[in-house]
Amino acid sequence: RNVLKTPLKQAATSQVVLTERQPDCQPLTTPPKPKETSPVEPWTPTSNLKMLISAASPEIRSREQRKQLSNSSTEVLQAKHCLQEHLLGDEYEKSQPSRKEKSLGLLCHKFLARYPDYPSAAQKSYICLDEVTEELHVERRRIYDIVNVLESLHMVSRLARNRYVWHGRHNLPQTLQALKKVGEENKYIQQIQMIKKREYEHEFDPDGERNEGTASSLGSSEQSEMSFVELPGVEFHAASVNGRKYKSLRVMSQKFVMLFLVSTPQIVSLEVAAKILIGEDKLEDLDKSKFKTKIRRLYDIANVLSSLKLIKKVHVTEERGRKPAFKWTGPEVLPNIQDTKLETTSTTCSPPVSESIPSKEHCSKNLFPSKGKQNFTRHSSLIKLVKSIENDRRKIQSAPTSPVKMSTSTYQSLPVFPSTITQLPAIAKPQLEGQSKTAEEMQMKCALSSPEAVPKPEPSQQPTPSQPLGVCPASHSSVSPVILPHLHSGVSYAIYLHPSQAHTVTTYSPGFMLQPLPCANVTGIKSNNSKVLNKITTEEGDNQITTAEPTKPLAAEERPEMKSETSSQRCLKRSQALQENNLIKRHRGDEESLGTSLTFFPSGYLIPLTHCTHGTKADCSNKEKAGMCSLQHPTYSSPISGVIPMTASELKTVNIPAFHITPLNIMLSPNSIAAAPVLSNSCLNSSNASSAPNPSSSALNFMLQHIGLIPAGVQVPANPVLQHVPVSSQAENTSYSSGSTNVQEGKVITSSLQPSAPKEPEEPQAVTESFFRTPGGPNSGSSLSTNSDGTERISQGTLYIPQRKLEVLED
DNA sequence: TCCTCCCGCCAAGCA
DNA sequence: TGCTTGGCGGGAGGA
Numbered sequence: 024r025n026v027l028k029t030p031l032k033q034a035a036t037s038q039v040v041l042t043e044r045q046p047d048c049q050p051l052t053t054p055p056k057p058k059e060t061s062p063v064e065p066w067t068p069t070s071n072l073k074m075l076i077s078a079a080s081p082e083i084r085s086r087e088q089r090k091q092l093s094n095s096s097t098e099v100l101q102a103k104h105c106l107q108e109h110l111l112g113d114e115y116e117k118s119q120p121s122r123k124e125k126s127l128g129l130l131c132h133k134f135l136a137r138y139p140d141y142p143s144a145a146q147k148s149y150i151c152l153d154e155v156t157e158e159l160h161v162e163r164r165r166i167y168d169i170v171n172v173l174e175s176l177h178m179v180s181r182l183a184r185n186r187y188v189w190h191g192r193h194n195l196p197q198t199l200q201a202l203k204k205v206g207e208e209n210k211y212i213q214q215i216q217m218i219k220k221r222e223y224e225h226e227f228d229p230d231g232e233r234n235e236g237t238a239s240s241l242g243s244s245e246q247s248e249m250s251f252v253e254l255p256g257v258e259f260h261a262a263s264v265n266g267r268k269y270k271s272l273r274v275m276s277q278k279f280v281m282l283f284l285v286s287t288p289q290i291v292s293l294e295v296a297a298k299i300l301i302g303e304d305k306l307e308d309l310d311k312s313k314f315k316t317k318i319r320r321l322y323d324i325a326n327v328l329s330s331l332k333l334i335k336k337v338h339v340t341e342e343r344g345r346k347p348a349f350k351w352t353g354p355e356v357l358p359n360i361q362d363t364k365l366e367t368t369s370t371t372c373s374p375p376v377s378e379s380i381p382s383k384e385h386c387s388k389n390l391f392p393s394k395g396k397q398n399f400t401r402h403s404s405l406i407k408l409v410k411s412i413e414n415d416r417r418k419i420q421s422a423p424t425s426p427v428k429m430s431t432s433t434y435q436s437l438p439v440f441p442s443t444i445t446q447l448p449a450i451a452k453p454q455l456e457g458q459s460k461t462a463e464e465m466q467m468k469c470a471l472s473s474p475e476a477v478p479k480p481e482p483s484q485q486p487t488p489s490q491p492l493g494v495c496p497a498s499h500s501s502v503s504p505v506i507l508p509h510l511h512s513g514v515s516y517a518i519y520l521h522p523s524q525a526h527t528v529t530t531y532s533p534g535f536m537l538q539p540l541p542c543a544n545v546t547g548i549k550s551n552n553s554k555v556l557n558k559i560t561t562e563e564g565d566n567q568i569t570t571a572e573p574t575k576p577l578a579a580e581e582r583p584e585m586k587s588e589t590s591s592q593r594c595l596k597r598s599q600a601l602q603e604n605n606l607i608k609r610h611r612g613d614e615e616s617l618g619t620s621l622t623f624f625p626s627g628y629l630i631p632l633t634h635c636t637h638g639t640k641a642d643c644s645n646k647e648k649a650g651m652c653s654l655q656h657p658t659y660s661s662p663i664s665g666v667i668p669m670t671a672s673e674l675k676t677v678n679i680p681a682f683h684i685t686p687l688n689i690m691l692s693p694n695s696i697a698a699a700p701v702l703s704n705s706c707l708n709s710s711n712a713s714s715a716p717n718p719s720s721s722a723l724n725f726m727l728q729h730i731g732l733i734p735a736g737v738q739v740p741a742n743p744v745l746q747h748v749p750v751s752s753q754a755e756n757t758s759y760s761s762g763s764t765n766v767q768e769g770k771v772i773t774s775s776l777q778p779s780a781p782k783e784p785e786e787p788q789a790v791t792e793s794f795f796r797t798p799g800g801p802n803s804g805s806s807l808s809t810n811s812d813g814t815e816r817i818s819q820g821t822l823y824i825p826q827r828k829l830e831v832l833e834d
Numbered sequence: 835t836c837c838t839c840c841c842g843c844c845a846a847g848c849a
Numbered sequence: 850t851g852c853t854t855g856g857c858g859g860g861a862g863g864a
Contacts, residue, residue, distance in 0.1 A: 121862080122863070123862085163854085164855075167853090167855055171855075184852085184853060184854090271856080312857095312858070
């Protein structure tokens with residue numbers, strides 16, 4: 024076999040060589056002469072041009088190719104030998120295509136050029152591997168690499184031996200949505216966080232014992248169970264479907280894509296990806312070679328994905344060095360699977376908020392069509408999903424009515440949230456949609472779920488079931504609560520958005536860049552800043568790593584710039600961690616260059632809503648009472664008191680699963696603690712007058728009292744955001760709290776998030792002391808527990824203030 | 835020196 | 850049994 028393959032490849036090479044050398048080597052003209060016109064000749068500008076032209080008409084090209092390639096291999100071999108004889112060794116070597124020219128990425132480009140992105144249904148393209156290998160002059164093995172990745176995206180599917188069907192990008196939106204769902208279900212965000220945390224722990228305590236809680240928390244069985252995610256109608260016919268499927272490049276590719284889809288910003292380092300793909304449970308005894316192998320495969324996949332323009336190579340520069348990473352540049356993926364127009368029509372939208380929870384039956388029906396052969400290789404998470412839907416429904420229906428109801432419906436409109444409900448396939452949305460719902464309700468939910476999605480509450484943008492993704496009117500005013508479903512252990516949280524935070528933001532990064540901070544106190548953070556610095560650079564000098572998400576410019580551009588500049592500057596001034604002027608300059612420069620700049624998170628409330636029940640109408644009515652339910656009142660104030668000032672765009676991009684792990688960095692000085700109602704009930708007494716009119720304060724207080732977070736009689740402004748949390752002199756980290764990844768001049772300054780710990784009420788010090796409290800550690804409080812997966816759980820009523828920190832790295 | 839990833843061995847699995 | 854498919858890791862080119 025080797026005898027057959029190797030000469031073939033060399034023959035291909037020799038064609039190139041001969042073509043280029045011909046003018047100078049007359050004796051060599053005979054065999055390769057016809058190949059001068061080879062349209063696939065990739066090594067000269069002329070041939071590249073020909074290739075491009077032929078790409079427009081692949082059939083013609085194929086015909087020509089077949090004709091040309093009909094030359095016997097012996098002729099080619101003869102030519103090669105002849106060439107070798109006439110060329111010096113060095114010359115011959117130089118004549119070989121460089122490594123780059125043989126790269127998988129380039130090969131993939133050539134491969135893709137053969138087929139249209141969106142083939143019409145009539146013109147089904149079939150891929151014959153033999154032809155492809157011949158025409159592209161590559162080994163079969165390489166084509167498999169490409170095809171496997173394309174298969175993972177359902178751009179091709181295997182028809183038979185040697186034969187594939189080209190689907191193009193038609194299936195891409197659905198595939199990505201499906202992958203995102205599965206990725207959320209697999210809690211990849213948490214895994215990423217855990218890996219980063221572990222990295223940190225290892226870095227600062229290399230000899231120390233591994234945190235068993237975290238060590239065992241990853242690599243769940245789900246991970247190993249993970250199989251190929253299919254789409255209805257795109258069947259999987261891999262030859263070794265039952266054998267090596269689980270290790271295959273397809274699955275790996277899908278997982279890799281999932282990491283991007285669940286991360287915010289959508290940047291994934293190879294290292295983290297490799298670890299996740301290997302499975303964290305195996306990391307303990309991970310041998311280096313396995314890791315290296317995984318990295319190799321990831322490069323292979325990344326090359327193909329790059330050719331598809333789905334990702335782009337970037338670099339993350341950390342203390343330990345420059346790490347290769349990739350940034351998602353593909354279409355923004357939305358949670359609902361509808362039609363293929365999604366990709367082009369709804370890249371910046373949020374899902375419709377008016378949807379109701381699809382029934383299990385609907386879900387199953389759509390996921391696993393009963394007619395004919397089942398098209399899905401069922402992912403375990405999908406089965407769980409259906410079950411969880413049922414359970415959630417039951418809970419919702421049986422739960423007493425409460426003002427929190429809204430959160431239920433909000434679940435589905437928060438694509439990035441890991442709630443199982445959120446992950447419901449949106450397939451059945453339109454049908455299940457409470458079509459009787461009023462536009463008002465819909466809009467209100469819309470504003471709730473993604474107030475940042477669309478800044479203008481124009482009726483024309485009101486989401487309708489026909490709209491694949493909710494284009495929600497934005498609420499600019501006062502408090503913008505958002506229900507965060509199922510953060511820790513299924514606990515929902517409510518977040519209030521302060522209008523002053525409503526300015527645009529860069530994406531919040533809970534992903535790979537998150538680095539635990541090595542500080543046990545505020546100053547400690549400062550001293551260890553460098554440890555957690557991350558810098559991302561793109562090879563292309565892309566200076567908009569996070570903000571320039573091509574599909575998410577809406578909020579950033581349209582949102583009124585409110586206080587970002589001043590607040591950020593204020594925060595910066597107070598930042599002792601950023602003493603270096605140049606860092607500040609960079610920071611400011613980032614803001615300016617980004618146009619929308621940073622958002623800083625003051626403290627706020629993030630309140631678990633475990634006991635809150637769901638229901639739309641009561642909730643709406645409550646909100647209406649508060650004057651926030653109608654379209655005319657984009658301002659929404661949830662009776663639930665959770666308040667976390669954050670920007671709308673943050674909410675849009677924030678990854679809630681990560682958020683609950685390492686979200687806000689609220690470094691409060693003792694002085695400011697009193698102003699941070701989050702920390703203790705007593706703090707709720709903070710009576711700072713809210714500068715913003717707050718129509719819902721009574722409702723808020725009612726809720727707070729109702730759920731026992733504040734004593735009766737205590738009044739809390741419904742908008743206890745920044746005004747309650749004056750940034751202290753030690754609160755420098757607040758200035759980072761946006762967690763934004765900022766880019767300037769090709770560099771991205773990323774946030775460093777640290778494993779957050781719930782804060783002990785009445786113990787302001789816990790804010791800092793609990794930074795790296797490990798589960799069960801000295802700082803564990805009664806309100807804190809650890810889930811089986813190692814994640815921390817806060818019991819009901821606990822106010823949870825995650826912390827994170829953004830550091831600016833100067834070159 | 836490290837990153838990147840080409841290359842091809844060889845085993846699993848299919849026809 | 851031959852061929853297809855693709856996991857895997859050595860090692861070389863490139864930065």
